Each structure stands twice: as C-alpha cells, then as structure tokens.
Amino acid sequence: MKSPIFAANWKMNHAPADATAFIRSFLANFGKRQDRSVIFFPPALSFGAVVGALKDRPDIQLGVQNIHWEDKGAFTGENSAPIARGAGAKYVLVGHSERRHVFGETEEQTGKKVAAAVRAGLTPMVCVGETLAQREAGETEQVVLRQLRAALSTISSAQAADCLVAYEPVWAIGTGRNATPADASAVHAAIRAELHRILEGGSLAVPILYGGSVNRGNAADLLAAPEVEGLLVGGASLDAEGWASIVLKRSGWLSRLSFKAYLRNHSRTAMFTRFLVILLIIDSIVLVTAILLQAGKGGGLAASFGGASSSSDSLFGTRQAGNLLTKTSWWAGGLFIFLAFILQIASSRGRAAPTSVLDQAVGTPPAAPTAPATGTGSQNVVPLQTAPATPAPAAPAPAKP
Ligand code: PEP
Numbered sequence: 001m002k003s004p005i006f007a008a009n010w011k012m013n014h015a016p017a018d019a020t021a022f023i024r025s026f027l028a029n030f031g032k033r034q035d036r037s038v039i040f041f042p043p044a045l046s047f048g049a050v051v052g053a054l055k056d057r058p059d060i061q062l063g064v065q066n067i068h069w070e071d072k073g074a075f076t077g078e079n080s081a082p083i084a085r086g087a088g089a090k091y092v093l094v095g096h097s098e099r100r101h102v103f104g105e106t107e108e109q110t111g112k113k114v115a116a117a118v119r120a121g122l123t124p125m126v127c128v129g130e131t132l133a134q135r136e137a138g139e140t141e142q143v144v145l146r147q148l149r150a151a152l153s154t155i156s157s158a159q160a161a162d163c164l165v166a167y168e169p170v171w172a173i174g175t176g177r178n179a180t181p182a183d184a185s186a187v188h189a190a191i192r193a194e195l196h197r198i199l200e201g202g203s204l205a206v207p208i209l210y211g212g213s214v215n216r217g218n219a220a221d222l223l224a225a226p227e228v229e230g231l232l233v234g235g236a237s238l239d240a241e242g243w244a245s246i247v248l249k250r251s252g253w254l255s256r257l258s259f260k261a262y263l264r265n266h267s268r269t270a271m272f273t274r275f276l277v278i279l280l281i282i283d284s285i286v287l288v289t290a291i292l293l294q295a296g297k298g299g300g301l302a303a304s305f306g307g308a309s310s311s312s313d314s315l316f317g318t319r320q321a322g323n324l325l326t327k328t329s330w331w332a333g334g335l336f337i338f339l340a341f342i343l344q345i346a347s348s349r350g351r352a353a354p355t356s357v358l359d360q361a362v363g364t365p366p367a368a369p370t371a372p373a374t375g376t377g378s379q380n381v382v383p384l385q386t387a388p389a390t391p392a393p394a395a396p397a398p399a400k401p
Contacts, residue, residue, distance in 0.1 A: 002207065002229060003034070003036050003037055004037075004230045005037045005038075005039065005229065005231075006038050006039070006233070006247040007038075007039040007040075007041065007091075007125065007209060007211075007230065007232045007233065008038075008039070008041060008233055008237030008243055009065065009093065009096070009233065009237065010040070010043060010046075010065075010234075010237065010238060011065070011098070013043070013238055014042060014043065014046055015045075015046060016049035017049070018046075019042055019046040019050050019053070020050075020053045022240045023040075023050055023053035023054060025241065026240040026243060026244055027054075027057060029240070029244035029245075029248075030244045030247055030248065032057070032059050033059075036247065037061065038059075038060045038247055039060075039061040039062065039090075039091055039125075040054075040060065040061070040062055040063070041062075041063045041064065041065050041091070041093055042062070042065075043065065044064060044066075044079055047062070047064065047087055047088070047089070048087065050062060051087070061091060062089050062090060062091070063090060063091025063092055063093065063122075063123075063125065064079065064084040064089045064091075064092050064093070065093050065096070066079070066092070066093065066096075066099060066113075067079055067080055067081045067092050067113055067116060068080050068081075068113075068116070069112035069113045069115070071116065071119070071120070080116070080120070081113075081116045081119065081120030081122050082120045084120070084122060085120045085121055085122055089122060090122065090123060091122060091123045091124075091125055091164070092113075092117045092123070092125070093124075093125050093127060094110050094113045094124045094125065094126050094127065094151060095107075095110040095113075095126055095127045095128060096127045097127065097129055097168055097170045097173050101131075101170060107150035108150065110147070110150060111150050111151055111152075111153050111154040112154060114126060114151050114152065114154055115154035115155055118159045118162075123162060123163060123164060124151075124163050125163070125164040125165070125166055125209070125232070126148065126151040126152070126163055126164070126165050126166070127165075127166045127168050127232070128143075128148050128151070128165065128166070128167060128168070128191070129143075129144065129147075129167060129168040129169045129170050129172075129173070129212070130143040130169055130170060130171075131143075131170045131171060132170070132171035135169065135171065140169075141187070141190045144167065144190065144191065145190065145194045148191060148194055148198075149194070149198065157198060157199045160198060160199055160206075161202050161205055162205075162206075163206060164206065164208075164209065165191055165206060165207070165208045165209070166210070166211050166232040167184065167187050167191060167208060167209070167210055167211070168210075168211035168212050168232060169183075169187075169212050171212075172212025172213050173212050173234065174235060175212075175213055176213050177212075177213055178212050178213040178214060178215075178222070181221050181222050181224065182225065184210045184222060184227075184228055185225040185228060188208045188210070188225075188226075188228055189226070189227050191208050192208060195208075207229040207230055208227060208229055208230075209229060209231055209232045210222050210225075210230075210231055210232070211232030211233065213235075214233045214236055214246070215235075215236040215242075215246070216236065216242055216245050216246055219231060219236075219246045220249045223249055276339055276343055277343065279335075279339055280336065280340065283335045283336050283339060284336060286332045287329065287332035287333055287336055290325050290328040290332060293325055294325050294326070
C-alpha cells in the first residue's frame with residue numbers, strides 16, 4: 001500500500017490565531033515522517049496564518065475548501081483556483097457534501113471546479129457520497145459513480161489520474177455514525193473499478209480516502225480496510241492532539257497484521273477460501289517433496305531418511321520409507337484433487353470481482369474490471385438499481401461579470 005493520506009477539513013473553524021496555535025501544538029506531536037502524508041484544509045481567511053506556521057515543515061501540504069469555477073471576475077465573496085494557488089494551496093476540496101447539500105452545488109458545477117483546479121495546477125480532492133435515503137433505496141453505487149463521472153468529465157484521463165477521491169457518505173458526515181470498514185471497502189472497490197474505466201486502465205495511482213465521523217477510536221480499523229488509502233476528517237481534526245494521534249495511526253498493511261482487524265474486515269467465506277488456498281499450497285509442497293524423494297529411491301532415499309544403508313530395516317529403512325512415501329504421495333495427491341475441486345466450486349459461486357480464487361485469497365483488486373459502470377463486485381454495497389443515471393441538475397444562471 002502507498003503511504004496513507006490524512007486530510008483535515010477544518011470547515012468554518014479556527015480563526016488565524018487559533019490556527020497558528022493549533023499548528024504549533026500539532027507539530028510538537030508530529031515529527032517529519034516519510035510514511036504518511038498530511039494535508040490541512042483551513043478556512044480561507046486562516047490560510048495565510050497556517051502557511052506561516054508551517055513554513056519549516058514543507059512535508060505538510062495545504063489545500064482550500066472551495067473555489068469558484070471561473071479564474072477571475074465579479075464574484076463577490078468567492079476565491080478562484082489561481083488565487084488559492086498563489087496563496088500556497090496545492091489541493092482543493094471539490095464536491096464536499098456540505099457544498100452539494102447546504103449550498104446546492106450541482107454535479108455540473110463540481111465538474112467545472114475540477115477543470116478550474118487543474119487549469120491552475122491544483123490537485124482536486126473529489127468528494128462523493130450518497131445520502132441515507134439513497135443508501136436505503138439501494139442507490140449507493142449509482143449515486144457515487146455518477147458524481148465521480150460528472151466531476152472528472154471536464155478533464156482528460158491523464159489529468160484525472162492525478163486527482164484524489166474521497167468517499168464520504170452524507171449520512172456519516174458529522175453524525176458520529178461512520179461506515180463500517182467493510183462498507184467503505186465495498187464502495188471504494190466500486191470507485192476503483194470505475195476509475196479504471198474512466199482512466200482507460202490507469203486508476204491504481206489515484207488514492208481513495210474515506211471520510212465521515214472518523215475519530216481516534218475507528219481510524220485504524222478504517223485505514224486497515226482494503227482499498228482505503230487515507231482519511232478525510234472533519235470534527236476530529238479540530239483538536240491538535242487528537243488529530244496528531246489519528247495521523248500517527250499505523251499504516252494499513254501494519255494494521256492488517258492485527259488479527260482482530262482482520263476478522264472484522266473479512267467475510268467468513270473469504271477467510272475460508274484463504275484457509276483452503278494455504279492448505280493447498282502446503283499439500284502441494286508435501287506432494288512434490290514426496291515425489292522427488294521417491295525419484296531418488298533406494299540408497300538415496302534411505303539416506304534422506306537416515307537409515308537405508310543400515311540393514312536394520314527400521315521404520316525409515318528402504319522398504320518402510322518407500323511405503324511411507326507412497327502412502328504420503330497418495331494422501332497428498334487425493335487431498336490436492338479434493339481441495340482443487342472445492343476451490344473450483346467456491347470460485348464458480350464467487351462474486352463478480354475479484355474473479356479468481358487467488359484474487360479472493362490474496363485480496364488483490366480486480367486488475368481489469370470489465371463490469372459496466374454501475375455494476376461492480378462490491379458485495380457489501382446495497383444492491384444497485386438498474387434505473388438510468390439521473391442527469392445532473394442544470395447549473396444556475398452564471399453571475400454577470
Ligand atoms: C468532512 O467534513 O469531510 C468530514 C468527514 O466530517 P466529519 O469527520 O466531522 O464527519
């Protein structure tokens with residue numbers, strides 16, 4: 001796994017003086033590290049204070065929470081992508097649920113903002129997520145993938161490959177109710193498959209973060225979930241010490257070594273399949289060893305077992321060794337056929353992706369998803385509806401220059 005990304009969305013919190021004090025306190029708890037990236041999204045008016053407070057820490061990145069889609073003009077109260085870039089931002093949140101649902105930002109506008117960000121050299125962090133009603137109606141993937149397509153529709157696939165995506169279920173933002181790691185993984189897998197399609201095969205570099213009521217208690221488990229490559233955090237990023245403790249959580253692959261997290265994040269079927277694959281590998285080694293030893297039967301074989309040259313005909317003497325090896329080969333061969341048969345049945349009943357038993361066993365993301373845009377292999381997402389995608393709402397009349 002790549003280094004995880006920890007992004008703090010301060011929303012409308014921390015005036016310049018508070019922001020400076022926060023960064024001071026955060027830096028006291030967080031030394032430079034190569035194995036994770038940290039991004040702050042302060043409010044626009046506190047941006048300069050944070051830039052100043054971070055002047056000795058170029059390892060920590062900054063972004064703005066919003067931009068207008070025009071580069072400049074008569075848009076009182078707005079900030080443009082070039083202004084944000086000039087102020088020191090590298091990133092910008094686009095399509096955050098509060099922009100969509102509180103300020104009525106449309107999918108068409110998110111697309112225009114993504115284009116403006118890319119034009120100015122900012123990296124958009126595209127936020128997507130379904131409402132509770134949409135999840136309960138089984139529309140999670142449909143909504144999330146439609147938002148993703150709309151946001152990336154205004155830039156080339158090469159430019160889209162440099163973006164970040166954050167899956168933030170609306171019902172989880174600021175509610176204290178986070179998605180389970182399995183839920184998050186399932187939607188992330190669907191996003192990954194869609195990115196693969198949009199980017200014509202090159203989606204692996206786009207990090208997909210999870211956001212929605214992340215806190216100290218659940219951050220490690222969410223980070224350990226397959227396909228979760230970082231966290232976008234609102235409320236829990238407002239306290240410097242608490243935020244430092246989240247940022248210092250173990251990275252995904254280390255957390256996966258935790259048996260508790262492993263049990264929580266994998267279905268029983270997946271664990272059983274993995275167990276069978278491990279058994280098959282051990283059995284194959286035993287089988288090959290027994291065959292190789294038999295090939296060197298007689299003195300060589302007995303020597304392997306330490307008794308052939310003796311006439312004592314002990315348990316590991318030539319005759320018995322031959323019997324033991326023959327029996328071992330038969331048992332190992334039988335077990336091999338049996339396990340292969342069971343695994344074949346398991347894979348033919350398996351979900352669409354990952355497609356092979358080995359994929360399921362090692363948890364590799366599907367290499368080349370061929371599923372249609374709305375149908376992927378995420379087994380934990382509420383089933384997809386087959387209804388046609390809803391067109392993006394029309395953009396409001398543009399402001400007069
Ligand atoms: C957010 O605003 O992006 C967010 C995830 O908020 P919270 O962590 O408070 O749910």
